[in-house]
Amino acid sequence: MARIQLDNVSVSFPVYDSSTRSIKNRILSNNAGGSIDNDTNKHQSTVNALEQVTETFDHGTRVGLVGHNGAGKSTLLRVLAGIYEPCSGNLLIRGHVAPLFDIALGMDHEATGYENIRLRGLFLGLSKSEIDRKTDDIIDFAELGGFLDLPVRTYSAGMLLRLAFAVSTAIEPEILLIDEGIAAGDAAFLEKANKRLHEFTNRASIIVLASHSPDLIMSMCTSVVIMERGRIIASGNPAEMLQFYADPTTSAHRAQ
Numbered sequence: 001m002a003r004i005q006l007d008n009v010s011v012s013f014p015v016y017d018s019s020t021r022s023i024k025n026r027i028l029s030n031n032a033g034g035s036i037d038n039d040t041n042k043h044q045s046t047v048n049a050l051e052q053v054t055e056t057f058d059h060g061t062r063v064g065l066v067g068h069n070g071a072g073k074s075t076l077l078r079v080l081a082g083i084y085e086p087c088s089g090n091l092l093i094r095g096h097v098a099p100l101f102d103i104a105l106g107m108d109h110e111a112t113g114y115e116n117i118r119l120r121g122l123f124l125g126l127s128k129s130e131i132d133r134k135t136d137d138i139i140d141f142a143e144l145g146g147f148l149d150l151p152v153r154t155y156s157a158g159m160l161l162r163l164a165f166a167v168s169t170a171i172e173p174e175i176l177l178i179d180e181g182i183a184a185g186d187a188a189f190l191e192k193a194n195k196r197l198h199e200f201t202n203r204a205s206i207i208v209l210a211s212h213s214p215d216l217i218m219s220m221c222t223s224v225v226i227m228e229r230g231r232i233i234a235s236g237n238p239a240e241m242l243q244f245y246a247d248p249t250t251s252a253h254r255a256q
């Protein structure tokens with residue numbers, strides 16, 4: 001059974017050569033982003049993107065990550081995808097993780113569309129024989145015809161998206177990570193992509209979706225986690241959590 005367990009997971013980014021302007025920082029306290037630690041001696045700041053996140057997502061969970069800009073949603077998804085390592089804490093992931101963001105990651109812009117089907121497939125953890133079995137389906141779905149023989153640097157943004165989306169959704173996901181905004185491509189492709197996304201999500205055991213859209217959260221999620229400055233401040237059922245987030249008297253609202 002798929003499972004995600006985060007135990008006091010923290011992620012911070014050192015930023016060198018930063019001007020720390022502490023007086024200005026104190027006057028203009030920021031509402032977005034994680035917390036910032038300044039070390040004036042070393043001209044270094046540290047952005048604390050995730051701080052001591054402890055949470056468990058079990059089989060059947062469809063969780064929405066909600067929070068202001070810079071609250072840590074994408075960082076959390078990237079930690080779950082193995083793109084970022086936690087600086088401290090423990091992370092246990094049981095199940096094959098499929099990230100549906102940075103979907104062109106692992107592609108080589110000098111290689112052809114066909115070659116990139118293999119590259120991206122390997123990047124997503126497919127074996128060579130699995131890629132062989134799925135290649136016809138990917139080609140049919142992408143509808144790029146003769147362009148698959150050309151280097152992908154010659155593709156438009158929408159064409160690249162077609163190819164990347166076709167490969168990314170050809171796998172059998174156990175844990176599906178989605179950052180909202182897979183919205184390039186023309187209308188015909190978007191309709192097809194939405195249908196495929198629906199089938200794809202139905203096959204996943206755990207979904208973690210970062211979104212600013214209450215409608216999307218309500219339609220997809222069984223639970224919601226509210227993030228603020230790198231921390232989880234509340235979690236529960238979607239309707240209650242969205243109400244909490246929209247409540248002008250809570251800190252979650254003031255941080256927007």
Ligand SMILES: Nc1ncnc2c1ncn2[C@@H]1O[C@H](COP(=O)(O)OP(=O)(O)OP(=O)(O)O)[C@@H](O)[C@H]1O
Nearest residue numbers: 013033034047049068069070071072073074075076
């Ligand atoms: N590569 C990086 N270097 C330095 N700071 C970073 C980096 N990536 C993210 N951060 C910081 O980490 C914090 C969390 O960012 P993150 O992208 O996770 O937020 P988010 O909740 O996804 O925001 P949004 O809703 O705007 O997409 C922010 O303060 C951001 O400035």
